[in-house]
Amino acid sequence: MAGPAVASSSAPAPASATAAAAASAAQQLPGLKRDQVDRAVASLLKHVADQRAKAASTQLFDEDEIIYLTIALKRSPHPGGPKKLKPVRIPIPHPLFKTEGAEVCLFVKDSKGGEGHKAAKARLAKFTSKGGVSKIIGLSKLRTKYESHEAKRQLCGSYDLFLADERVLPSLPKLIGKSFFKKRKQPIPIDIRAANFPEQVARVVERSTFMAPPAGSCVTLRAAREGMGAAAAAENVLAALAGAVAKVPKKWSNVQAVYIxxxxxxxxxxxxxxPDKPVRIEGGGGGEGGAAEGEEDEDMEEGGEEEEEAAPSKASKGKGQQQAAAPKRKAAAAAAAAKGRQPKPAHGGRRR
Structure with a gap:
């Protein structure tokens, strides 16, 4: 497949407007420094250029590199919960593709005879350039022709974007395999029966990036392209970050780190x-109860130390009393011997 067409924009926004939007996005994220984003993007593009120059003879870099944005969260939004399938749309100022040059594949619902597939082709044929779709694949063909892992991997690498009839989205994960999710190319739901179908495709291709609903402690999405330049890439990174954080539970306060x-x-x-300071929770209690139990444990430990300190003093006091009573016992024993009888043993001891 030829390299994807990269757009600066089909209807480019004024530079001042996108710069203002980027500045506004940065202000929404306390602690994030715009100059740090600019330096990181410039360093990343320089690294890509150096790698491209080294590999020029092997033609390994025939496409623009995608710049990914990774957000590490402090807490997982839904630990152990069901994984959501519908990608979340994030608006960006500079498009990753343009409709005229992007390779877009559409998955549609059909019967075993492929009737739904044929109907979808006939419907899209009414639109200019098939509404921006390059290939239409029905579920029956997806089950048979793309059954092996290698076939699924090749399908994933053959197109820039994948759309899906919103009615078949729940059936797709088992049919397309893990390659689509690893490459961040999970199908995006769309209403193929709508009259504004071409407009839906244009919005997906040119004015959006997409984020899989967070199920763990890390979120990754496509934010920019190497070919759009450092300034536009930095603006896209800021816009994608602000849009993604707005969809995360607890928003910016739940963000641990951000990388590109x-x-x-x-x-x-x-x-x-x-990271947040860990909270000690004892037993099943939490919050103030757990803290109270922790304080009670500390009090008990301190009391134990006091008892240990008090124990030696008690032992020494008892020993002194015994030493003081020894002469009295000797005198009593002498008096008893003089009377010709044995004294009673002290402390109930055994007679000698």
Whole structure:
């Protein structure tokens, strides 16, 4: 497949407007420094350019590199809960693709005879350039032709974006495999029966990126492209970050760190914060009850130390009393011997 067409924008917004939007996005994220984002993007693009120059003879870099945004969360939003399938749309100022050049594949519902597939083709044929869709694949064909892992991997690499009839979205994860999710190419639901179908495709392709609903402690989404330049890439990163954080439970207060990277590079940090102070919880209690139990444990420990300190003093006091009583016992024993009888043993001891 030829390299995807990259757009500066089909209807480019004024530079001042996008810069103002980026500044506004940065202000919504306390502690995030715009200059740190600019430096990280510039370093990442320089690294990609150096790698491209080294591999020029092997033609390994025939496409623009995608810049990914990774958000590490302090707490998982839904630990152990069901995983949501519908990707979340995040608006961005500069498009990753343009409709005229992007390779877009659409998954549709059909019967074993492929009737739904044929109907979808006939419907899209009414639109200019098929509404921006390059390939239509029915579920029956997806089950048979793309059954093997290798076939699914090749399908994933053959197109820039994947759309899906919103009615078949729940059936797709088992049919497309893990490659789509690893490459952040999970299908985006769309209403193919709507009259504004081409407008839906244009909005998906040119004015959006998408985030899988967070199920763990890390969120990754496509934010920019190498070919759009450092300034536009930084603006996209800020817009994608602000949009993604708005969809995360507890929003910015739940963000531990933010990184940017390409598919093969190391992750460059653009924001980091210290983790929350751990809270000690004893037993099943929590909150104030757990803290009270912890304080009670400390009091008990301190009381134990006091008892240990008091124990030696008690032992020494008892020993002194015994030493003081020894002469009296000797005198009583002498008096008893003089009277010709044995004295009673002290403390109920055994007679000698």
């Amino acid at each position: 990277k390409t598919g093969e590079s190391v992750a460059l940090p653009i924001y980091q914060t210290l």
